Amino acid sequence: MKIAFIGLGNMGAPMAANLAAAGHDVIGFDQADATVDGVTMTQSAAEAASDAEAVITMLPNGQILRAVADEVIPAMHAGAVLIDCSTVDVDNARAVARQAADAGLLSVDAPVSGGIGGAAAGTLTFMAGGSDAAFAKAEPLFDIMGQKAVHCGQAGAGQAAKICNNMILGVTMIATCEAFALADKLGLDRQKMFDVVSTSSGYSWTMNAYCPAPGVGPQSPADNNYQPGFAAELMLKDLRLSQQAADSADADTPMGQVATTLYEQFVEHEDGLGRDFSAMLPRFEKRGRH
Ligand code: NAD
Numbered sequence: 422m423k424i425a426f427i428g429l430g431n432m433g434a435p436m437a438a439n440l441a442a443a444g445h446d447v448i449g450f451d452q453a454d455a456t457v458d459g460v461t462m463t464q465s466a467a468e469a470a471s472d473a474e475a476v477i478t479m480l481p482n483g484q485i486l487r488a489v490a491d492e493v494i495p496a497m498h499a500g501a502v503l504i505d506c507s508t509v510d511v512d513n514a515r516a517v518a519r520q521a522a523d524a525g526l527l528s529v530d531a532p533v534s535g536g537i538g539g540a541a542a543g544t545l546t547f548m549a550g551g552s553d554a555a556f557a558k559a560e561p562l563f564d565i566m567g568q569k570a571v572h573c574g575q576a577g578a579g580q581a582a583k584i585c586n587n588m589i590l591g592v593t594m595i596a597t598c599e600a601f602a603l604a605d606k607l608g609l610d611r612q613k614m615f616d617v618v619s620t621s622s623g624y625s626w627t628m629n630a631y632c633p634a635p636g637v638g639p640q641s642p643a644d645n646n647y648q649p650g651f652a653a654e655l656m657l658k659d660l661r662l663s664q665q666a667a668d669s670a671d672a673d674t675p676m677g678q679v680a681t682t683l684y685e686q687f688v689e690h691e692d693g694l695g696r697d698f699s700a701m702l703p704r705f706e707k708r709g710r711h
Contacts, residue, residue, distance in 0.1 A: 422446070424562070425469035425476040427489055428507070429455040432533070434480030435541040436566045440477075443565045448473065467496040475562060477504045482658075490517045494524050494688030502527040502558045506547070508659060511577045511584070511666050518576030527555035530576060532583040533567065534652055544568045548586075550578030554676065568684070584666055587659035590627065591680040592655075595629040595701055601634050602705035611637050631698035633699035652699035657684040 422445050426437040429451040429638050441459025443449040449460040456462070461576045463469045468475045470493035478493075480486050497503065503521050505514065505528070514530040521528035539545040545567035549556055556572045563570035600623070604614045615637045619629045626670040632638030642650035649655075660681040668672040680703035687693030687704060 422475060422562075423473045424448070425450070425466075425473035425493070426479070427451070427458065427466045427469060427476065427493065428479040428481075429457050429460070430479065430481075431537050432506075432540045433477075435537070436477070436479060436545075438568055439540075439543045440562065445562075445565075454593070466492045469493075470496045470532070471498075473497065473501060474505060475502050475559065477562070478507060480505075480507045480509075482507070486517060487513055490520060494520055494526065497526055499525040500527070500575050500655065502529065502555055504529045504559045504562065508532045508662065509580060509585055509668070510662050511580045512669055514550070514580045515577040516524035523571065526553065527558055528576065529555045529559045531559065531570070531577040532579055534583070534586065539567070547571070548579040548582040550574055550580065550582075552575050580662075581666070584659055584663040587656070588663040588674065588677040588680070591656050591660045591684060592676045593625045594627045594631075594698055595680055595683055597625060598633050598701040599705050600700055602708075605706060627699070631699060632701040635693050638653070641699065642700070643699055647697040647700035647703070648678055649695070650699070653684060653693040653696055653698045654688045654701065656698040657681070657688050660684055664688055 422444050424447045426447055426449045428596050429437055429449050434457045437447050437449055437460050438458045448469045449457055449462050457677055465707050476493050476497060478486060478489055480489060486505060486507055503526055508633055515572045518528045529548045529549050531549040533545040533547055535545040541651045542650050543566055547563045547567050547570040568608045573579050611634045618624060631641045642648055663677050664681050669696060
């Protein structure tokens with residue numbers, strides 16, 4: 422398949438390389454200089470898109486996605502599919518889907534989980550929103566870049582699934598970290614805390630698979646001085662998207678709101694920038710109630 426790949430950063434570059442390695446004809450564009458194994462670079466997004474059966478975007482945010490969509494949609498030919506894998510807000514994802522439909526194109530919003538490691542290994546999970554026809558056309562490409570693709574519903578459903586999942590993740594990480602910090606102050610050994618909680622009703626992915634306490638549970642960024650992993654600022658981005666969506670849909674998300682405020686403080690006013698999102702534990706450790 423002729424594929425255009427726009428946005429070849431930390432995630433996009435390895436995803437595009439995997440498509441090329443699988444034998445697809447991949448044309449790339451990034452506004453910054455980028456070289457990716459097996460990918461032919463072009464001078465503009467429109468040029469990359471003009472001959473493609475699938476155009477994949479992996480961009481920083483919804484505003485940039487809109488600008489790129491304005492460029493590529495008029496250049497694409499009827500029946501081609503626009504697959505946006507960026508994490509963006511639901512409203513912009515739906516607006517791009519409408520624009521694509523008006524131009525006679527198929528489109529899917531397909532944000533991912535699995536991070537840079539998953540992108541390199543081709544083990545991402547895709548959460549997709551769009552018509553059955555659009556999903557069917559994109560699915561073989563998801564199979565190369567990832568290990569699982571869930572068709573969540575119509576346009577925007579992929580982004581909705583992603584931000585709901587990550588809102589749970591942010592809230593749960595905070596709950597796990599504050600509980601460890603409380604256990605410390607109560608004199609409870611961290612290993613004992615893990616042994617109990619990981620097999621009791623307080624268990625969660627953040628406790629069992631990504632334990633924020635160094636030396637406890639499976640290997641995680643906590644064991645590597647909180648090098649990301651999943652950086653706190655990316656968690657903040659996703660939490661903000663969840664709150665933007667909650668505002669727009671009139672949903673009451675008080676825990677998501679508190680998690681957003683805490684990660685905002687951590688990233689913007691404390692030492693959270695560039696650290697893993699589980700570094701909330703040393704943050705709580707240093708603090709008292711009064
Ligand atoms: P990144 O900043 O490394 O890559 C984004 C790329 O887009 C950059 O190379 C940039 O030059 C390019 N770009 C920006 N504006 C452009 C334009 N107008 N035209 C062409 N290229 C343009 O970011 P990333 O880590 O690769 O993340 C990409 C998306 O994936 C984000 O939406 C992010 O939230 C999401 N995501 C990231 C991770 C992760 O662990 N990094 C995990 C899941 C989802």
